[in-house]
Amino acid sequence: MITSSSRHLRSSYDVVVVGGGPAGLEAAVAAQAAGAAKILVVDREAEAGGILLQCIHSGFGLHRFGETLTGPEYAQRALMQTLEHDIDVVTDAYVLDIDERRRVKLLTTTDGVSLLDTRAVVLAMGARERTRAAVRIPGTRPAGVFTAGLAQRLINLYGLLPGTRAVILGSGDIGLIMARRLMLEDIEVAGVFELMPHANGLNRNIVQCLQDFDIPLHLSTTIVEIHGNHRVNQVTVAPVDASFRPLLDQAWQITCDTVLVSIGLIPENELSQQMRLRLDPVTRGPLVTSTMECTRDGVFACGNVVHIHDIVDFVSAEATLAGYSAGQYVAGALPRADNVRLQPGKNVAYCVPHTISTEREHIVYLRTRRQLGACTLRLVGPSEQVVYARKLRYVFPAEMVNLKLRPAILQQFHGDRLRIDVVASEAAVDEDLGEEEVLI
Ligand SMILES: Cc1cc2nc3c(=O)[nH]c(=O)nc-3n(C[C@H](O)[C@H](O)[C@H](O)COP(=O)(O)OP(=O)(O)OC[C@H]3O[C@@H](n4cnc5c(N)ncnc54)[C@H](O)[C@@H]3O)c2cc1C
Structure with missing residues (x-):
């Protein structure tokens, strides 16, 4: 397995990605697609790939690659793609701190402690077990x-x-x-x-x-x-x-x-806390906007460090957004700030991102508190007006719900706060929604 690029560290980067799991690797490629030139991925383990390297069972990548892979196979593809894009990957290296000026304090086995200047950071440190x-x-x-x-x-x-x-x-x-x-x-x-x-x-x-x-x-x-x-x-x-x-x-x-x-897993957020990022008390990950930007300018986050994902394909999708946004930030082209705060309502434990914009399409990830059979997902405005409702066949706390919000839905809404409820519904689901049932 290819583990890292052999290049020497530069003293400054456009984007530094902390964590070389599937989230970090995907984010690095996306940052480059958005225009960032010098990108570094740092991982503390001897090999990049994150937790996937020990998951030798199959069941990864059906959404992302259209086939079922083992964890190491998925990791290898993600790493190959990163190296083909001429992105630096350094392993056996630990990010100790990121200061107010986004200088990354890095500890490596070869160079000791170095201080790297960077214009944007993507946090992709994954999670640890309780x-x-x-x-x-x-x-x-x-x-x-x-x-x-x-x-x-x-x-x-x-x-x-x-x-x-x-x-x-x-x-x-x-x-x-x-x-x-x-x-x-x-x-x-x-x-x-x-x-x-x-x-x-x-x-x-x-x-x-x-x-x-x-x-x-x-x-x-x-x-x-x-x-x-x-x-x-x-x-x-x-x-x-x-x-x-x-x-x-x-x-x-x-x-x-x-x-x-x-x-259960807990997002690995010691670094985020050191950086004084605001965390969501339920997910225990950073608060993020619709571009996956945290509460500090130029700092983005994705993957299990934000909230625990069921499957790696969703991690990769979220990481693409975070990395692309970091690249846009560097190029001065990050979309305008969000204008709506999402609020978890009845039977919703959390939703990510925490804010969205009425002008763009978004995927919102959420988890319910309780298992329900036929139920309704509702978007409710500040004066209790139901902006949108959709019947679901079931919800289950262990299965993340992915909700696609299109501008057409959001433009009917006026206000600064949109609540998401998932409540039991009497009526049976009117059609067989199959796999797409949770995707609006
Ligand atoms: C046991 C297990 C089984 C799973 N089975 C499946 C499955 O069958 N199918 C599926 O689709 N998904 C599965 N998943 C989920 C999937 O593997 C995870 O969602 C995904 O790996 C999360 O990716 P990540 O990049 O956010 O985090 P990780 O993969 O955890 O990567 C984070 C990386 O960041 C590094 N890091 C952390 N802090 C620092 C620091 N300060 N400096 C440098 N590096 C740092 C860590 O060493 C690690 O390599 C499973 C997960 C687990 C744990």
């Missing part, structure tokens, strides 16, 4: 408790098996994929335990990773204690009531030597 400490599971602190992504890294990149009998906490996609991966490596999976009354991963992963391998999924159930001195030897699990309180009188024990926690 650990056992985030949910405070009681019990001892033995070896054998891993985040699902760490276990994936150990098996797929280093050929190390984490144990022989595992329990998985959380039904996010990484946990589901790892349940199958463990079975394929002959590690018994006693079950996947999910606190919520519904699974948190994509439906295709529930079917392909659990049902096809007869791995039991226990909803509304959690681990209440981890046992073992040097190594995990048992967990206690219990069902929970509607307020998520464990029903300890119904608890039972499971013998295992491995516990994988798959309890």
Whole structure:
């Protein structure tokens, strides 16, 4: 695999991209398409490609490349494309800080600390996993408790098996994929335990990773204690009531030597906080405009650092916008400022971007709070006027809703705030909307 370009670092760039995952690589190419000439992608790992390098399962790229690829195949394509465009990629390098004048403080194994001048920055640092400490599971602190992504890294990149009998906490996609991966490596999976009354991963992963391998999924159930001195030897699990309180009188024990926690990802925003960017308390990523610009001029963001995406294809689409905008910023051609603030309304946890313009087309990504069957997505103006409504067959918190807003819809609207609601509807959906059902 090609890992990086061999060129020496320059002292100044038009655009510096922090993070060489799929978001960063795509953003760099788009920045060049918009007119930026000198572009640098920085990644702290030995190889660019981000989290995809450890995702050796297939299921990437159906939207972007029209075929199903493995994670490393997708990463390789993204990296090849970047290098073909004569973009500098430096690995084993860490961005320590970006100051008020957008000077990037970079730490590399070869040059130590350098200060690079840049005209625009794209933040694409991805996300990290929540650990056992985030949910405070009681019990001892033995070896054998891993985040699902760490276990994936150990098996797929280093050929190390984490144990022989595992329990998985959380039904996010990484946990589901790892349940199958463990079975394929002959590690018994006693079950996947999910606190919520519904699974948190994509439906295709529930079917392909659990049902096809007869791995039991226990909803509304959690681990209440981890046992073992040097190594995990048992967990206690219990069902929970509607307020998520464990029903300890119904608890039972499971013998295992491995516990994988798959309890969500957190956008990697230490750098954003250091730069004093405003963050959305729900996504924990930066607030962004419709050009993916953050609350500081010339600083753009995309990918999992903004909000957690279900599939990499959407990351690439968002990164193209962020990178293109950074290139336009450098060329002094960034579209005019937004004039509408988007507000998550009933049953909407968040929406990204946070502001839009009535003059352009936008893709808005949102997640609902609750699962609903036939329901209606409504755009509601400040005086409660419904500007637009569309019926959906279902919504599900684990599946991001992509909403295309055309100027034709937005021009009917006058005001500075547009609320998005997703509410249950009595009426059945009037047509078979198929795959496009969530795309307005
Ligand atoms: C286990 C797992 C399974 C998945 N399975 C699928 C699937 O089947 N299909 C699918 O379509 N999607 C899947 N996804 C989702 C997809 O992989 C992610 O959405 C995508 O990789 C996010 O891209 P990103 O570039 O935002 O972040 P990442 O891929 O996380 O890349 C971020 C990069 O930034 C670097 N970085 C961070 N901070 C710094 C710094 N300060 N300086 C330098 N570098 C830095 C990191 O080292 C990393 O390389 C999966 C994700 C995971 C975690």
